[in-house]
C-alpha cells in the first residue's frame with residue numbers, strides 16, 4: 001500500500017477578491033491545505049479566515065506580512081494575490097524563504113520587475129522550487145484542445161487568429177479600489193486587467209509574437225489613467241497574423257472570444273467554451289474540395305466541437321458547475337503535480353513574460369504610434385516609455401510624438417494622466 005501524500009500547505013497573500021477565491025479552491029482541493037492568510041489590512045485576512053473556518057476546516061493563521069506568516073507556520077506554497085504591481089516583491093520574499101510560488105496574473109506590471117522575477121524563478125528552479133503564474137483558462141478543456149490542435153499541426157498552417165474581449169465595467173468598478181485603473185498598480189486597463197487571459201490564449205495557440213501595432217482609447221470612463229478600449233494587430237514568428245480587441249465599454253458586457261484559423265482547420269472559443277471546431281479529415285479533402293466560395297463549400301466540413309470536449313465545455317451545453325473555481329482547481333492540480341514530480345509547471349514564468357511583453361508592447365505601440373518588436377520589449381528597449389492613452393482629440397488615436405518624445409521617467413515617477421486625453 002502506498003503512503004498517503006500529505007496535502008501541500010498553502011499561504012495566500014492578499015485576501016481580497018481573488019485571494020479568497022484561491023483559499024476556497026484550496027479548501028476543496030484534496031492536495032492543498034490553507035495554513036495562512038496574509039493581508040496588509042488585518043480585517044481582510046481575519047474575515048477570510050472566518051470564511052475558511054466556516055467551511056469546516058482548521059482556521060489558518062492570519063498575519064499582515066508575508067515574512068510573519070513564513071516565520072509563524074510551515075508553508076510549502078505561497079500564492080501571491082496582491083494588487084498586480086506588488087507581485088514581484090512578494091514572490092521574491094517567498095522564493096528567498098525556499099517556498100514554491102504561485103503568482104496571480106499578470107506576472108507584474110512592469111518589464112524590469114517581470115524580468116527580475118523571471119531571473120529569480122530560474123535560480124529557484126535550480127534549487128527545486130516551482131514558480132507558476134495563474135492563467136487558469138489554459139486548463140479549460142476547450143482551450144487545451146485548440147492549443148493542442150494548433151501545436152500538433154491539426155489546423156495545418158495556422159494563418160491567423162483573433163482575440164476579442166467585449167466586456168463592460170461600470171464607473172463604480174473602477175472607483176471600488178484606489179489601485180484600479182492606475183498604471184502603477186493595475187498596469188493597464190481593458191487589455192492588462194480584463195483581456196490578458198484571452199491575449200495569453202491567442203499567444204499560446206499562435207506561437208511567439210514578433211511585432212505589434214496598436215491604438216488605445218479612454219472613451220467611456222472617468223478618473224482612471226488607463227485605456228478602456230484597445231485594438232492591435234500582431235505578427236507571429238511562424239507568419240500568422242492576429243487581431244486583438246479589448247474593451248470594458250461594451251454595454252451590457254458581451255463575451256471573451258478567440259479564434260484560430262488554419263489551412264486544415266479552425267476553432268472558435270467563446271467564454272471558455274468551444275463555439276466551433278473543425279479539423280479536415282485528411283489532406284485529400286483539401287486538395288479535392290471545390291472551394292470557389294468559403295469553408296461551407298468544403299464537403300464534410302462539419303462542426304466537430306461536440307466530439308472534442310464534454311458538453312459543459314461546448315457553447316449551448318449545460319453549465320460547468322462552479323466554472324470559475326474549476327479553472328483555478330485545474331491549474332492547482334498541475335502545480336501540485338509539478339512540485340511533486342519535480343517538473344516545470346504548465347504555465348511558467350517565461351511563458352507569462354512573453355504574454356506580459358505582448359500587452360506591454362501594445363501599450364508602447366499605442367503610445368509611440370509605431371509598430372513595436374516584442375523581443376525589444378523583453379530586452380528592455382522600451383522600459384522608459386511612459387504609457388499614454390490615445391483618444392478622440394489625438395487624431396489617429398495614438399499620442400503625438402511631440403508629447404512623448406523625449407519619453408522620460410518611469411511608471412513610478414510619471415503617470416499616464418500627464419499625457420492622457422482626459
Ligand SMILES: NC(=O)c1ccc[n+]([C@@H]2O[C@H](COP(=O)([O-])OP(=O)(O)OC[C@H]3O[C@@H](n4cnc5c(N)ncnc54)[C@H](O)[C@@H]3O)[C@@H](O)[C@H]2O)c1
Nearest residue numbers: 014015016017018019039040041044081082083084104105
Ligand atoms: N485569474 C483571474 O481570473 C483573476 C481575477 C481577478 C483578479 N486577478 C488578479 O488578482 C490580483 C488581486 O486582484 P483582486 O481583485 O483580488 O484585488 P483586491 O483589491 O480585491 O485584493 C487585493 C488584496 O491585497 C491586499 N494587499 C495589498 N498589499 C499587500 C501586501 N503587501 N501584502 C499582503 N496583502 C496586500 C489588499 O489589502 C487587498 O485585500 C490582481 O493581480 C488581479 O489581476 C486574477
